[in-house]
Amino acid sequence: MNDLDQLVAGASAEFAAAPTPAELENAKARYLGKSGRVTELLKGLAALTPEEKKARGADINLAKQRIEAALQSCRQALAEAELAAQLQAEALDVTMPGRRRGSGGLHPVSRTMERIELIFGSMGFDVADGPEIETDWMSFTALNNPENHPARSMQDTFYVDMKDEEGRWLNLRPHTSPMQVRYARAHAGRYADVIAQGGTMPEIRVIAPGRTYRVDSDATHSPMFHQCEGLWIGENVSFKDLKSVFTDFCRRFFETDDLQLRFRPSFFPFTEPSAEIDIAFSSGPLKGRWLEVAGSGQVHPNVVRNFGLDPERHIGFAFGMGPDRLTMLRYGINDLRLYFDGDLRFLSQFR
Missing domain, CATH: 3.30.930.10 (Bira Bifunctional Protein; Domain 2)
Structure with a gap:
């Protein structure tokens, strides 16, 4: 496993371990933010020869896409979990008696x-x-x-x-x-x-x-x-x-x-x-x-x-x-x- 595969695996593991959307976004910043690890790799391309830059850049972009796919998957999973929890909390007990409409009267x-x-x-x-x-x-x-x-x-x-x-x-x-x-x-x-x-x-x-x-x-x-x-x-x-x-x-x-x-x-x-x-x-x-x-x-x-x-x-x-x-x-x-x-x-x- 090369360094990019390890980077993708590490990012996927951190994303999957994030318990809330806020912590997931914090993990995203560590990899895809302005000072994230993927961004730092892209900045390092400047020191390579044109041939190396082309090959290395393609590999980094592919790794970035895999990380973004993992991020989106975890976002979707957290949203579905939140919706399920909300539905569970707001579930109706159909066995409870209904609310009767009050009877009115003349003034x-x-x-x-x-x-x-x-x-x-x-x-x-x-x-x-x-x-x-x-x-x-x-x-x-x-x-x-x-x-x-x-x-x-x-x-x-x-x-x-x-x-x-x-x-x-x-x-x-x-x-x-x-x-x-x-x-x-x-x-x-x-x-x-x-x-x-x-x-x-x-x-x-x-x-x-x-x-x-x-x-x-x-x-x-x-x-x-x-x-x-x-x-x-x-x-x-x-x-x-x-x-x-x-x-x-x-x-x-x-x-x-x-x-x-x-x-x-x-x-x-x-x-x-x-x-x-x-x-x-x-x-x-x-x-x-x-x-x-x-x-x-x-x-x-x-x-x-x-x-x-x-x-x-x-x-x-x-x-x-x-x-x-x-x-x-x-x-x-x-x-x-x-x-x-x-x-x-x-x-x-x-x-």
């Missing part, structure tokens, strides 16, 4: 909205739905809230930088009352001929649940919240009907007769007379405390006219309540922000 406010619709539906009320981007006329003027009226500041809203086809400004609705207006106008239009001939129009009974928006955000308010408004219009609808309907609703919603209702005089542009509705429980953590849950009143004659009806003939009441607050009372929730945090520890309680 507590959605539960409340469904409950409200179910209770009022059993009383003969329809459920109205409408756009969340409304005209200024529908949101305010139709509700006896003319332009520049100071009462508008109580319902400051988000305006949209565009107008409808009639040139009216658009806004994110501050309440669901525009749905009442749309429903009542459609109902009045449907029975316009009957009314014109002196006939009796079927009563309007409707609730309007949905999202609403106001420039209001603190620990107890959100710029987006939920509201449900109700409307009952007919030829012989009185305030006592409002008391009866809302008392029945509260008792069924909270599943108890052990509560009291109080109608407290107030002011709203779209009703006259108007009243705040308070409730008080006779037991539990809220015992004896009066809590405001809704606003109500007899629909203002101007609003009845905007419905397309005659206020001398048609009369009724309206009310509006916050499902968010009702949800807090029903489930004992003490922070409104929990609705919007998306915390599964909170939401999973309602599955």
Whole structure:
């Protein structure tokens, strides 16, 4: 065995003994690096005659190729060993039980909205739905809230930088009352001929649940919240009907007769007379405390006219309540922000 054969054998042995890619590269440098043994042999060709240089150079290049082949073989072996170890470490135990997908559930406010619709539906009320981007006329003027009226500041809203086809400004609705207006106008239009001939129009009974928006955000308010408004219009609808309907609703919603209702005089542009509705429980953590849950009143004659009806003939009441607050009372929730945090520890309680 000549010196080149010994060089190749030594390099192959060192490469094969390298336990890691880093140590393999260190061994490579000792043979093929700038100061490696093969490089030193090539530098020694300068002292040979042309004939010797040609023969010796060919032998050295052949030895270099054999060393590089051994290096590549060891690199491949180390890569395969590393991959095998990784696959072994990440191997799946197919005998283990699979991961089950968790079951979801309705948000507590959605539960409340469904409950409200179910209770009022059993009383003969329809459920109205409408756009969340409304005209200024529908949101305010139709509700006896003319332009520049100071009462508008109580319902400051988000305006949209565009107008409808009639040139009216658009806004994110501050309440669901525009749905009442749309429903009542459609109902009045449907029975316009009957009314014109002196006939009796079927009563309007409707609730309007949905999202609403106001420039209001603190620990107890959100710029987006939920509201449900109700409307009952007919030829012989009185305030006592409002008391009866809302008392029945509260008792069924909270599943108890052990509560009291109080109608407290107030002011709203779209009703006259108007009243705040308070409730008080006779037991539990809220015992004896009066809590405001809704606003109500007899629909203002101007609003009845905007419905397309005659206020001398048609009369009724309206009310509006916050499902968010009702949800807090029903489930004992003490922070409104929990609705919007998306915390599964909170939401999973309602599955």
